[in-house]
Amino acid sequence: MISEKRCEGCHRYLFGPTYGCNPCGYFIHKSCLDEHKAVVQSFFHPCPLTISAGIFTGYCFVCFQWISSDYFYKCKLSCRFQAHMKCALKPMVEYSDEEYTIQHFTHLHPLKLVDSYQKDEVICSICEELCSSSSSTYGCMECKFFLHKSCMKSIPRQLINHRIHPCTLIFITYPFWYECDCCGERIFSHMSFSCGACDLNLHVKCALFPTIDSEDAKEIQHFSHPQTLALVQNDEEYGSEPRCVACAQICLAPAPTFRCSRSRDHFFLHKSCYVKLPYKSYKLKHPSHPDHPLTIKSLPYNDHIRTCDACFRGIDSTLLAYSCQKSECKFNLHLDCYKLLPSITFSGHQHLLTLIEKTADVTCHLCGVNCHNFVLRCVPCDINIHFQCHPSAPETIKHKSHLHPLTLTNSPFEFELNSDEEEEEFYCDVCEQKRNQRELIYYCTECKFIAEIKCVFSEVLLLLFEDNSFEKKTPKDDVTEVNLEIKKLQVENLLLKHIRSHERLQVLETKMKQLEEESNVEKKEIMRTEGMLGNLVGGSSKWLIKLVENNSQLRGLFNSAKNQGLRIG
CATH class of the missing domain: 1.10.287 (Helix Hairpins)
Known part of the structure; x- marks a missing residue:
């Protein structure tokens, strides 16, 4: 009796020795499997390829033609590489000086030495530079594909621990056009270095561009900016006090500095700051914005004013910031604010609170008064609490700078406000530096000793973390009332x-x-x-x-x- 089921390889009815999976309904003749190797290594792709059978629609990544056969090979790992059987198994032709022909993994056809008179306006597909008469150039005249001999020999099949992306980047040819995730321009050469797991594609030129690791690099590519960055020479004019986009400090010689090779007035980056910036990642999560990943980017010029969602201060358009790529979010963080992590509990609230030293004008949701310094903030819920309004904020502390206990209190004092001296300056007795007279302080009434919170904050935090569950010292009814107020605030925010x-x-x-x-x-x-x-x-x-x-x-x-x-x- 002839089976009604068909072989996935040859599409004929099943007969003879057959492999199959009953739950999936997948069956294939043993003879069809034996005809081809299950796993092969192709000259055109560094990863192992595994055989696939059955109806498939897609392009071959070697010849760029449609795959219409019953079998094809695809990458066994995370790459999207797929190819005809004959293309994947095409034998490598050894380098031959005698025949002036090279079979290179970047192209399906053999590349032949190009005569000097044919080099007019011929572009190398790797470095994207003109193939001058002084350099050896190989090409495929049929496809108008050309490579410098030096570029051909130096291009690797994969890049490990690359500065732009932490995963291994695999050289791959695509039948489609993609945008480069470094410079943002289209990859017309169909060649790129790719990370299939992260869906990242880079121009060959961008991937091979010198990085800061090269001591003699005069021009580099950095993930935070679409254009290349050129090293500023010591004798060049910087302009009007340019600032580093990472640290916001003025760029002064002799500190090595890179600047945008196209827009010389805006993008400057210290060499030392380049090293400190983390890798670009599409999975850079932050607890302040749990729904989407954040990436470091240079914000567009002449755009609307952006504010940091942690401290509410403006983000200078010349500086880098962590941003959510979802247009509906418009979520941004200063580089410094990104380092601030939620760490303080607040009973009845599902998120931890983040301690922020300075903010723009925000209102405390417990007392209704504006707060500028030392705010406990829940960024996802947009809730702010004065440090002194937190039930676990220590009212009295001991500090090595003074003999007596110090008590949390508001400033200014009456004796400061009634001073006869005009423009009198107010100082912190711990650091002996000027202080804002309206900031919260710890104070000794007996000695009139004044300590800014930031100068004694290590002791404050120790006490705060020792007892940050305020139910222990607050009546249960009060706790319930506070929780109810917080929920009302959340309802108000959600309705808005x-x-x-x-x-x-x-x-x-x-x-x-x-x-x-x-x-x-x-x-x-x-x-x-x-x-x-x-x-x-x-x-x-x-x-x-x-x-x-x-x-x-x-x-x-x-x-x-x-x-x-x-x-x-």
């Missing part, structure tokens, strides 16, 4: 967010109607161009394919249009 979101939705719906009208115009234009293409080739897509197959630029345009749904006939 709901109203604002609804208002923004109405604006977006109006824009969507406008976009729908524009979309209909473009759809009509697409149908018109498809009709004109169909008329040119007599309604046959085969003729169109034949017209573009010998021209790499037309073939690339055709493949892109096809991926976007081009229909002929």
Whole structure:
């Protein structure tokens, strides 16, 4: 009796020795499996490739043609590489000086030495520089693909511990166009260094650009800026006190400094700050914004004023910041504020509170008074509490700077306000530096000894962490009342967010109607161009394919249009 099930390899009815998985309904003849190796190593991809069988639609990453066979190979690891059986198993041709031919892993066809008269305006696909007559150049005239001999020999198959990305980056050729995650420009050469797990793609030029690790690097690429950065020479003019985008300090010689090679007035980065900045990562989570990852970026110029969601102070457009890439969030953090982590509990609240030393004007949700310094803040819930309003804030401390206990109190004092001296300055008796007379302090009444909170804060934190569960010293009814107030505040915040979101939705719906009208115009234009293409080739897509197959630029345009749904006939 002939089985009704078919082999996934040859699509014929099952007969003879067969492998299969009953739960999945996957079956394949033993002869079909024995015909090909299950795992192979290809000349064109450094990772092992595993065989796949069955109906599949997609492009070969070697020849860029459609895969229509029953079998193909794909990367066994996280890369998106896939190829025809014959392309994956294409044998490597050894380097041959006699024949002036090289088989290189960057291209399907053998590359031949290019005559000097053919080098006019020929660009190397690796370094993207002109192939001058003084350098040896190899190329494929059919595909208009050219490489310097030096670039061909120096390009690696993979990059480990790269400064731009911590994962191993694999060289890969794509049949599609992607945007470089470093410079933001399209990768027209179809070659990139890629991390499949993180969905990251880099221009070969960006990936191989010198980093700060190269002592003699005069130009580098950094993930925080789309353009390359050039080393500022000691004898160059800096301009009007440029500041480093990371530390905000003035860049002065002889401190090594890099600046944007295109926009010399804005982006400056100390060499020392470059080393301290972390790797770019698409999974950089922060407890202040748990829903989405944050990335370091240089904010656009001439844009709306941004504020830090932790301290509410403005973020200078010339500085780097941690930002959420989701347009609806508009969440940003100063580099310093990113380092502040939630660590203080507040009974009845689901999140830890973050201690922020200085903020712009915010209101304490417990006492209703503005707070500028030492605010305990829940960033996700937008709730602020005066340090002194926190039930566990120690009212009295002992500090090595003074013999007597110090008591938490508000400043200024009456004797300070009644001073006859004009513009009298007020000092902290611990650091002996000027202080803001309206800041919270610890004070000895007997000696009139004044200590700023920041000068005794190590002792304050010790006491705060020893007993940050204020139910121990606060009556249960009071705790319930505080919890109820906090919940009311959260309800108020959520209702406000709901109203604002609804208002923004109405604006977006109006824009969507406008976009729908524009979309209909473009759809009509697409149908018109498809009709004109169909008329040119007599309604046959085969003729169109034949017209573009010998021209790499037309073939690339055709493949892109096809991926976007081009229909002929």
